Amino acid sequence: MTGKAQARAKTVEAKAIATEEIEASERAHLTTPTRLTGAEILWATLVGEGVQEVFGYPGGAILPVYDALRKFPIRHVLVRHEQGAAHMADGYARASGNVGVAMATSGPGATNLVTGIATAMLDSVPMVCITGNVSSKVLGTDAFQEIDITGITLPVTKHNFLVTKAEDVASALRQAFQIARSGRPGPVLVDITKDAQQATAEFNFEAAKPRSYRPHPMLRVEESGLAEAAELIRNAKRPVILAGHGVMESGAMEQVRTLAERAQIPVGLTLLGIGGFPATHPLCLGMMGMHGESWVNHAIQEADLLIACGMRFDDRVTGTLSSYATKAKKIHIEVDPAEINKNVKVDVALVGDLREVLEELLPRVSARDGSAWLKTIEASKGAVAVRDIKNLPDSGHLYAAHVMHDLWRLTGGNAIIVTDVGQHQMWEAQYFHHDLPRTLITSGGLGTMGFGLPAAIGAKFACPDKEVWLIAGDGGFQMTQSELATIVQEKIKINIAIINNGYLGMVRQWQEFFYERNYEATPLVSPDFVKLADAHGIPGRAVRKRSEVEAAVGEARSNPGPFLLNFMVEKEDAVYPMIPAGSALHEMIRRPERDPLEELAGDM
Amino acid sequence: MLHTFVSYVEDRPGVLTRVASLFRRLNINIISLTVGRSEREGLSRMTIVAEASSEAGHRIRASLFKLENVVDVDDIAQAPAVTRELALIKVAATPQNRAQIFDLVEVFRARIVDLTTESLMIEMTGVESKIEGLIEILREDESRILEICRSGKMTMRRGHHVSSVLKAMGKGAEEAAEEAEESVSESETA
Numbered sequence: 205m206t207g208k209a210q211a212r213a214k215t216v217e218a219k220a221i222a223t224e225e226i227e228a229s230e231r232a233h234l235t236t237p238t239r240l241t242g243a244e245i246l247w248a249t250l251v252g253e254g255v256q257e258v259f260g261y262p263g264g265a266i267l268p269v270y271d272a273l274r275k276f277p278i279r280h281v282l283v284r285h286e287q288g289a290a291h292m293a294d295g296y297a298r299a300s301g302n303v304g305v306a307m308a309t310s311g312p313g314a315t316n317l318v319t320g321i322a323t324a325m326l327d328s329v330p331m332v333c334i335t336g337n338v339s340s341k342v343l344g345t346d347a348f349q350e351i352d353i354t355g356i357t358l359p360v361t362k363h364n365f366l367v368t369k370a371e372d373v374a375s376a377l378r379q380a381f382q383i384a385r386s387g388r389p390g391p392v393l394v395d396i397t398k399d400a401q402q403a404t405a406e407f408n409f410e411a412a413k414p415r416s417y418r419p420h421p422m423l424r425v426e427e428s429g430l431a432e433a434a435e436l437i438r439n440a441k442r443p444v445i446l447a448g449h450g451v452m453e454s455g456a457m458e459q460v461r462t463l464a465e466r467a468q469i470p471v472g473l474t475l476l477g478i479g480g481f482p483a484t485h486p487l488c489l490g491m492m493g494m495h496g497e498s499w500v501n502h503a504i505q506e507a508d509l510l511i512a513c514g515m516r517f518d519d520r521v522t523g524t525l526s527s528y529a530t531k532a533k534k535i536h537i538e539v540d541p542a543e544i545n546k547n548v549k550v551d552v553a554l555v556g557d558l559r560e561v562l563e564e565l566l567p568r569v570s571a572r573d574g575s576a577w578l579k580t581i582e583a584s585k586g587a588v589a590v591r592d593i594k595n596l597p598d599s600g601h602l603y604a605a606h607v608m609h610d611l612w613r614l615t616g617g618n619a620i621i622v623t624d625v626g627q628h629q630m631w632e633a634q635y636f637h638h639d640l641p642r643t644l645i646t647s648g649g650l651g652t653m654g655f656g657l658p659a660a661i662g663a664k665f666a667c668p669d670k671e672v673w674l675i676a677g678d679g680g681f682q683m684t685q686s687e688l689a690t691i692v693q694e695k696i697k698i699n700i701a702i703i704n705n706g707y708l709g710m711v712r713q714w715q716e717f718f719y720e721r722n723y724e725a726t727p728l729v730s731p732d733f734v735k736l737a738d739a740h741g742i743p744g745r746a747v748r749k750r751s752e753v754e755a756a757v758g759e760a761r762s763n764p765g766p767f768l769l770n771f772m773v774e775k776e777d778a779v780y781p782m783i784p785a786g787s788a789l790h791e792m793i794r795r796p797e798r799d800p801l802e803e804l805a806g807d808m
Numbered sequence: 809m810l811h812t813f814v815s816y817v818e819d820r821p822g823v824l825t826r827v828a829s830l831f832r833r834l835n836i837n838i839i840s841l842t843v844g845r846s847e848r849e850g851l852s853r854m855t856i857v858a859e860a861s862s863e864a865g866h867r868i869r870a871s872l873f874k875l876e877n878v879v880d881v882d883d884i885a886q887a888p889a890v891t892r893e894l895a896l897i898k899v900a901a902t903p904q905n906r907a908q909i910f911d912l913v914e915v916f917r918a919r920i921v922d923l924t925t926e927s928l929m930i931e932m933t934g935v936e937s938k939i940e941g942l943i944e945i946l947r948e949d950e951s952r953i954l955e956i957c958r959s960g961k962m963t964m965r966r967g968h969h970v971s972s973v974l975k976a977m978g979k980g981a982e983e984a985a986e987e988a989e990e991s992v993s994e995s996e997t998a
Contacts, residue, residue, distance in 0.1 A: 354822070358829055363876040366822075383876060421880075422870050542870035545863065 237408040242370035243268040243401040246334070247276035249377045252409045255305050257665050258334075259283055259292035263309025265349060266336030268401035281665065281694055284686035286313050288658035290320020291684070293331050295662030298645045299620055301452075303330045303384050304662060310337045311349030314395070315356065319652060321391045322360040326649025327476060328449060330389035332380045333357075339399040340368035354395050362390035368397045370405035374412035386417045388540040389453060422541035425556045425564060433511075433535045433552045434568035437467055440509035440533075442577045445471040446492065446521075449648070450514015450539060450558050451480030452641045459562035460513055461485075466566070468574030470581060472500045474515050475633055476648045483617075483637035489581065493521040494783045495630040499584045501789045506580075507532040514538065514558045517547040518649070519785075527788035537561045602750050604628055604703045604773045608635035610753045611673065611701065615761070619671040620645065620663050624656030624680030627709035630779040632675050654683030657700070661687060664696045671699070671761070678704040678730045688740045691766050699760045700744075700768040702733050705775045713778045717793065737768035744768030810839070811865050812884040812891070812963050813856045816846060818877040826875050827854065834868070836860045840893075840960035851879060855963045888966040894959040895939045896921075897930045899952045909946075916942045927954060936961065 240248060246269055250258065259281045262270045273280055283289040286308040293304030308317050314335040324331045338347040354364045363383050365376040373396060380392040437443060451460050457480055464471050464487045471481045472492040481488055489500040504510065510532045515521070522528045525547060536543075536550040537558055544553045554561045608631050611619075617637055622645040623629040629646055638644050645663050647655040660674035681702050691698055712726040737744040747756045747769055760767035780795035817823045824843065831838050839857045846853035860868065865883050872881045901909055901923075909928065913920055918932035932939055939958065946953050 355825070358826065359833055362874075420870070420873055422873060540870075540874075542867050542874060544866070544870070546867060 237406050237411070239404055240407045241268065241272065241402060241404050242367075242373045242396065243272040244275065245370060245373045245405065245407045246377065246396065246401070247272055247278060248407055249374045249409065249412065250278060250305065251276055253378065253381050254302070257281060257296065258305045258307050259289040259296070259662065260307030260334075261286050261289060261309065261313055263311075263313045263336065263349070265310035265338055265398050266307065266313075266334075266396075266401070267309075268398065269307070269334075269336065269396075280307075281661070281690065283658070283690055285684065286316035287320050287654065288661075288684055288687045288690065290317045290331070290333060291323065291652075291655050291658035292662035292665070293333070294320060294324045294327075294329050294655075295622060295645055295659030296666045297324070297329050297331055297662075298327075298659070299642055299663035300666035301642065302666070303332055303381055305332050305334065307334045308336075309349065310335060310353070311351045313349075314351055314353040317393075318357060318360065319650075319654075320658075321357055321393065323647050323650045323652040323655060324391040325360045325362070327647065328389050328453060329391065330384040331391040332377070332384050333361075333391060333393045334377075335393065335395045336401065337366075337395050337397045340397040341399065343368070343397065353393065357393050360391070361393050364393040364395065366395045366397075367400050370400050370403035373400060373405070374407060374409065375414065378409075378412050379414040382414050382417055387420055420539075420541055423539070423556045424541075425554050425561050429552050429554050430565055430568060433554060433565055436509055436533050436535060436552065437469075437511070437569055438572065440469075442503075442507045442580075443467070443469045443509040443511065443574070444489075444503050444507045444532075445469050445481075446474070446504075446510055446512045446515050447471050447477040447480050448474040448513065448515025449476035449480075450537075451477055454514060454539070454558035454560075456514070456559035456562055457481070457641055459559055459566065462566055463511075463562060463569060467569055467572050468578065469511065470503060470574075470578060472496070472504060474518070474521055474648070475646065477515060478633060478644045479638040479641045480514075482639040484639055487578075491633050493518075493789075494523070494785075495634065495779050495781065497585075497634070498781055498792060498794070499581055501783070501792065502584055503581050504529050504532075505788075505790045510534045512536045512538070512548075512550070513562075516540075516543045519547070522547060523783050523787055523789040523791075529789075537565075598750050600749055600751075602748060602753070602771065602773050603777055604631045604705070604771070605635050606750045607701065607703060607747075607753060607771050607773065608632050608675070610750075611675075611757060612636040614754060614757045615671060615673070617643075619643070619673050620667060622646070622656055622660035622663050622672065622674050624674075624676035625651045625653045625710075626677045626680060627705075627713065627777075627779050628675055628677045628703035630710075631703075634779075653677075653680035656680060657684045657687045658690075660698050660700075661690060661694070661696065664698050668696075672697075673699045673701060675701045675703065677709060678702055678706065678733075679708045679728055681733070682730060685736065688737065688742060692740050692742065696766070697764065698766050700737075700766065701760075702768065702770050703773055704730065704733070704770055705773050705777065706730070707775065709777075710779070712776070713782075716776070716778065717782070718784065733768060733770040737766075742766045742768055744770065746770040746772060748772045809860070809862050811858050811860055811868065812889075812961070813854075813858075813869065813872065814882040814884060814963055814965075815854045815856065815872055815878055816848070816851045816880040817854060817875075818879065819845070819850055819852045820877065823852070823877045826877060827856070827872065830868075830871055830875065831856075831858060834860075834864070834871075836864070836868070842960040842962050855961055857961050882965070884963055884965065889963050890966060891935060891961050891963045892933055893936055893939055893961050895930075895932045895943075896955075896957040897932070897943065897946065897953060898922075898927055898955040899930065899946055900926060900954055901928045901952075902926070905949075912942070912945060918942060 257279045289306040293306035297304035338350040354366045367376045380394050384392045470489050472489045492500045534550040535552045537554045541555050623632050656676040664672045708726045734744040781792040783792045842855045869881050869883045918930050921931045922929035
């Protein structure tokens with residue numbers, strides 16, 4: 205052991221002892237009512253709610269809270285920008301299934317959280333954001349760094365609170381946790397004025413417990429609905445299960461699998477549904493929608509029954525609604541009554557928690573022979589799979605698809621993959637096969653570029669023993685690349701794969717297809733990412749050929765600390781197939797037989 | 809079509825914004841909105857009238873229920889209900905034409921609640937069409953109406969309709985949930 209390591213071990217030990225002591229006194233707070241400051245109540249309540257990490261950034265209006273932090277066994281992760289804090293809390297929540305917590309000061313600190321809150325809202329991720337605000341005496345006077353953050357975040361939170369008294373801190377926070385994780389999960393913001401942080405109040409964790417959660421009064425799973433659903437399943441010739449994010453949120457992986465296996469129904473996945481049903485399962489069709497494979501979308505268009513499980517018929521999944529699955533009856537199992545008949549009119553709505561509904565439905569579903577339909581789908585894969593880029597002979601060119609495929613192969617599919625938004629995200633969804641839930645973390649609804657790096661940090665904190673890979677484009681990575689320093693400061697191990705094509709690739713692809721190749725504002729100059737990593741003390745290397753991928757990935761994985769790989773991929777490759785926005789699900793653009801964009805050595 | 813929602817909400821700052829914001833988000837114009845205290849302490853009752861497609865009713869109600877401060881929502885739809893509006897109308901009135909206005913007020917079963925040398929104030933309660941009718945007659949003389957203040961619609965279902973959610977609020981949560989469900993089915997079958 206080096207001197208440094210010994211010193212570190214000693215501090216860790218000392219910290220552990222200190223933590224134990226703190227914990228003992230801390231637990232006392234939870235059982236015996238004590239007089240504390242609002243700031244202390246905040247931390248004590250977080251401890252009581254089981255929070256271990258908070259991602260945040262200090263500032264004037266939240267300083268009393270930061271001052272009290274040292275007394276509590278919570279690890280604070282200092283971010284480089286508050287958007288990063290929100291995405292980290294989000295990534296933490298998606299990877300663990302627990303509530304993620306982000307913290308920021310008033311004014312700009314609070315507004316910087318907004319993109320991250322909206323990201324969590326659109327993807328139903330449980331998160332609690334805590335902001336400081338100016339003293340309640342000057343609220344509404346445009347005091348320094350005062351902003352109406354509860355007003356700003358009203359449409360992008362499930363609920364938010366303005367707390368102006370120390371005695372309300374614990375109950376508001378506890379209610380925030382309950383709201384965030386209950387029903388259809390989502391982000392909740394708690395804005396606490398500085399005087400509420402400084403004042404003292406009686407802290408009683410038990411007494412601050414919110415009244416028990418009231419499920420949405422319009423949840424309804426009726427006997428007749430279940431019977432009708434079972435009847436539709438029994439009589440269907442061409443059924444498809446559509447599995448969404450709700451499968452994981454509800455913990456219904458087993459139930460969906462049982463339904464699929466028992467009734468021999470193939471399963472299509474939404475982007476956020478990936479991992480909810482094993483990709484390598486024979487009944488798994490893969491991702492549906494705009495960049496879904498042709499056989500999935502054709503199966504949906506030809507289906508006579510769709511069983512939608514915890515998904516919301518997003519426009520990226522349905523294409524034009526008027527021509528979506530017109531031959532199919534639809535069963536919608538969904539926890540949010542506001543989603544029923546929102547985009548697609550359904551024949552049977554079972555409104556409730558997916559797992560509970562399936563538990564009730566499964567006893568009514570008996571084994572059926574689905575072989576004819578499965579064979580039809582299998583046959584439709586034929587020609588497409590051959591043209592698949594991963595099967596192309598190695599011509600020396602590096603395609604992003606190669607990187608995804610090889611990463612999947614080399615990690616055994618066991619890593620947690622966090623993506624940014626854009627082409628690489630779709631390639632990941634197509635070529636990395638996820639068998640396990642919560643192994644793909646990606647911004648679906650809001651499509652937030654810059655999500656990847658901070659979300660990967662959050663995921664690593666949630667699952668410190670798992671291998672975490674960030675896959676990001678050169679565009680999105682630059683939006684939040686400052687969080688590289690957070691990785692270093694927190695000494696965490698994340699592998700970073702940048703899919704570098706010198707363009708804002710997905711926008712360029714739209715320009716190529718729909719704007720006559722007018723590449724306005726999409727060519728992108730980037731720093732040398734390997735040098736950038738080096739400036740942070742993070743090793744890295746550039747990869748230019750497919751033959752180099754395996755060794756590079758191996759080097760990154762075996763490196764004890766973080767590692768960055770800059771994959772210089774084909775510049776003008778496109779994500780195929782693609783359904784243009786506003787087209788029907790079967791009207792897709794296919795990868796050309798011989799890619800006219802394929803560069804040859806002489807072109808370089 | 810015209811939708812009428814009756815909603816019980818917590819009586820605290822910001823709740824009105826949350827309700828109004830929901831309609832704003834759906835790009836639905838609120839035609840009329842009345843809020844006041846209800847029979848339950850700490851809860852306000854709202855009557856919201858909005859123009860939206862016939863299918864929108866379900867989603868609006870479901871979305872209203874998703875707001876943490878909303879305790880109960882009833883979609884009145886075509887159910888038998890009493891709807892009233894209150895109007896205060898100030899009209900210019902001189903000793904010469906006062907008697908004529910008094911007659912009008914009598915016919916419309918309205919009341920005079922303020923009388924000065926130049927003007928008088930009419931208070932009238934009734935359905936929208938009746939109030940519109942009085943205003944129309946008063947407008948026959950162009951310069952006569954000085955101010956109009958209308959409350960917006962207030963609606964209550966006819967017959968026995970206990971808001972069981974509210975009643976249950978003082979009870980155990982499970983009971984509350986059960987009764988909430990009952991109230992939902994009541995309002996849907998009614």
